[in-house]
Amino acid sequence: MTHLAAEQSTTIQCPHDFQISCGNCRLSKICLPLALETQDVTYLNDIIQRGKPLQKGDHLYRDKDAFSAVYAVRSGCIKTYRITDDGREQVTGFYFPGEVLGMDGISENTHASSAKALETSAVCEIPFERLGELATRLPSLQSHFLQLMSREITEDQQLITLISKNSAEERVAALMLSISSRNARRKLSPSNFRLPMSRIDIGNYLGLTVETVSRVFSRLQKLGVLEVANKEIQINDHEQLRDLASI
Amino acid sequence: MTHLAAEQSTTIQCPHDFQISCGNCRLSKICLPLALETQDVTYLNDIIQRGKPLQKGDHLYRDKDAFSAVYAVRSGCIKTYRITDDGREQVTGFYFPGEVLGMDGISENTHASSAKALETSAVCEIPFERLGELATRLPSLQSHFLQLMSREITEDQQLITLISKNSAEERVAALMLSISSRNARRKLSPSNFRLPMSRIDIGNYLGLTVETVSRVFSRLQKLGVLEVANKEIQINDHEQLRDLASI
DNA sequence: AGAATACCTTGATACAAATCAAGCGAAGGT
DNA sequence: ACCTTCGCTTGATTTGTATCAAGGTATTCT
Numbered sequence: 001m002t003h004l005a006a007e008q009s010t011t012i013q014c015p016h017d018f019q020i021s022c023g024n025c026r027l028s029k030i031c032l033p034l035a036l037e038t039q040d041v042t043y044l045n046d047i048i049q050r051g052k053p054l055q056k057g058d059h060l061y062r063d064k065d066a067f068s069a070v071y072a073v074r075s076g077c078i079k080t081y082r083i084t085d086d087g088r089e090q091v092t093g094f095y096f097p098g099e100v101l102g103m104d105g106i107s108e109n110t111h112a113s114s115a116k117a118l119e120t121s122a123v124c125e126i127p128f129e130r131l132g133e134l135a136t137r138l139p140s141l142q143s144h145f146l147q148l149m150s151r152e153i154t155e156d157q158q159l160i161t162l163i164s165k166n167s168a169e170e171r172v173a174a175l176m177l178s179i180s181s182r183n184a185r186r187k188l189s190p191s192n193f194r195l196p197m198s199r200i201d202i203g204n205y206l207g208l209t210v211e212t213v214s215r216v217f218s219r220l221q222k223l224g225v226l227e228v229a230n231k232e233i234q235i236n237d238h239e240q241l242r243d244l245a246s247i
Numbered sequence: 248m249t250h251l252a253a254e255q256s257t258t259i260q261c262p263h264d265f266q267i268s269c270g271n272c273r274l275s276k277i278c279l280p281l282a283l284e285t286q287d288v289t290y291l292n293d294i295i296q297r298g299k300p301l302q303k304g305d306h307l308y309r310d311k312d313a314f315s316a317v318y319a320v321r322s323g324c325i326k327t328y329r330i331t332d333d334g335r336e337q338v339t340g341f342y343f344p345g346e347v348l349g350m351d352g353i354s355e356n357t358h359a360s361s362a363k364a365l366e367t368s369a370v371c372e373i374p375f376e377r378l379g380e381l382a383t384r385l386p387s388l389q390s391h392f393l394q395l396m397s398r399e400i401t402e403d404q405q406l407i408t409l410i411s412k413n414s415a416e417e418r419v420a421a422l423m424l425s426i427s428s429r430n431a432r433r434k435l436s437p438s439n440f441r442l443p444m445s446r447i448d449i450g451n452y453l454g455l456t457v458e459t460v461s462r463v464f465s466r467l468q469k470l471g472v473l474e475v476a477n478k479e480i481q482i483n484d485h486e487q488l489r490d491l492a493s494i
Numbered sequence: 495a496g497a498a499t500a501c502c503t504t505g506a507t508a509c510a511a512a513t514c515a516a517g518c519g520a521a522g523g524t
Numbered sequence: 525a526c527c528t529t530c531g532c533t534t535g536a537t538t539t540g541t542a543t544c545a546a547g548g549t550a551t552t553c554t
Contacts, residue, residue: 082408085493090408104404106397113404132390136383143379149396150353156403157351157360161329161337164410164454168511199532207411212511214533230520230532246332415541446502456542461503477502477550 052125054078054117060102062114067105069125073097076121077196080104080113081204091205092156094118094197096182100126103149118196163207166246171206172216173245176226180235191238195231220244299372301325301364307349309361314352316372320344323368324443327351327360328451338452339403341365341444343429347373350396365443410454413493418453419463420492423473427482438485442478467491 052071054060060071060078071078078095092113095101105111106128135142162171184190195202203213217228225241227234235241299318301307307318307325318325325342339360342348352358353375382389409418431437442449450460464475472488474481482488 082404084408084412088412090404090412092404092407103397104401107394107401112401132386135389136386139379139383142383142389146393146396147354149393149400150350153396153399153403154351154354154359156400156407157329157337157339160339160403160407160410160454161331163407165331165335165337198530207407209512210532211513211534215511218533445500457502458504458543459541462541465503 052123054121054123056117056119058117060115060117060123061105061111063111065105065111067102067109067111067128069127070100070102070131071115072100072124072126074122074124077118078115078121078123079118079197079201079205080115082113089204091201092159094179094201094205096179097186099182100148103152118201159205168206168208168212168216169219170245171208172202172213173220173225173241174247175202175206176233176235177238177241177245177247179233180238191235193233195233299370301368301370303364303366305364307362307364307370308352308358310358312352312358314349314356314358314375316374317347317349317378318362319347319371319373321369321371324365325362325368325370326365326444326448326452327362329360336451338448339406341426341448341452343426344433346429347395350399365448406452415453415455415459415463416466417492418455419449419460420467420472420488421494422449422453423480423482424485424488424492424494426480427485438482440480442480 052060054076061067063082073095075097078101079091080093080095080101081089081091083089093101095115101115102111104113131141131145135145162174166174179193179195180190183193197205199210199213199217202208203210206213208216220226220241221228223240223244225235225237225244227236299307301323308314310329320342322344325348326338327340327342327348328336328338330336340348342362348362349358351360378388378392382392409421413421426440426442427437430440444452446457446460446464449455450457453460455463467473467488468475470487470491472482472484472491474483
């Protein structure tokens, strides 16, 4: 939760880069109003702490940790998850650069889930208290933050629907399309990407076992919809994939 | 969305009653800070519109409707749901008196789900714009509203976990326990209540078919955990029900 | 009151995904 | 370089829930 030393800020520049590299992404909803209304970007540096570097497997926060900040992903990928009473893991989300996580801690002042880096990642810490102070002065910041939370709600509800109404094939196809479109938003290839998460994580997110996920990938490959080489995914036919996802 | 005529305010008094009858419930999180900080309850009347009466089957809002307010349930029960691409219904929540719904509309300015009364109900309309204005002046109101949204997120994530990791029996048991504890919060019997929703709704909420829900109720009754007479539920053994829900 | 309709229950069967099992390849540690 | 571990794939079998089917009960409407 501490400010990182100055010499690290050269490699992880935050938050300036966001506005340049992610002008159209989720995070811009927080950064942009600040920049626009104050006409002073240094203001941003004041509220958003410099990037926290995380190694693969590091926890950003754990279930029951005190809540003090939300986090914007700068690079890499973070998964959030809960552990059920019988010890199994439920992945509740994958967060890519430009996306914000940690809002689950607001209601009880402790986090209701854990967040773990799936690969070497950097996040920006946005101290909640200062965000609150600032929001009272900048109504647009407040409304953008509410939008962020509301989006989290609708996305969770989409996942509920996906899990309870769709087949294994539809679920996997939908996730691939989701990652694809999030890549597109980041100006990356929507057809060619590396999955940062394991098959187990995918299964735990979609309510499936590893074996089923693996079989679905094989089936989709046999159909020619996509090619999969371990973690490398190449989508050959977006149209057909959308049909299979029935979205 | 309009203020109701004055003569109706005698039967549906709002929001005074909330603070008396639901001092410990969710809604208090919105009402109380207002009352405490202003020392003037009429202030509340200014922001919270008088109750909207709804008949069974009436819609409070529909998917894609313009978003202008959130709603606090005053009496009755409201379900929220989405329609999937193939026409099936996914119930995303049941809202009892003292609970707030409609936050899904904030991100896109249109509702992402529909809300329908399961029985004769009354709700309070809380115009979002005025809530926002007021929140900039009352930081505690703002933080309470954020808490409300955060709780919605954690509850949705609990449902995700329930659906993807638990058996039919566990899901139904968990729902019964949830309704039971929400009744307790309203000072109603936690052991004896009437279900406002149909078996179909329960199934659509828990990701099960009607038949499975019905079979589970029969099984639980055979075990002596609860007694079910159509919509009347009597929980005989909370302990055992918790075990069955594995919560 | 009686008919029509919606809702609920129970049984038989089918099926998709879980589980059990085994082998393979890549990565990490000594 | 070898061994161990972890992650991924594929096959055989089991199982929980969906589906199909039919009858019963409550509710609504005329």
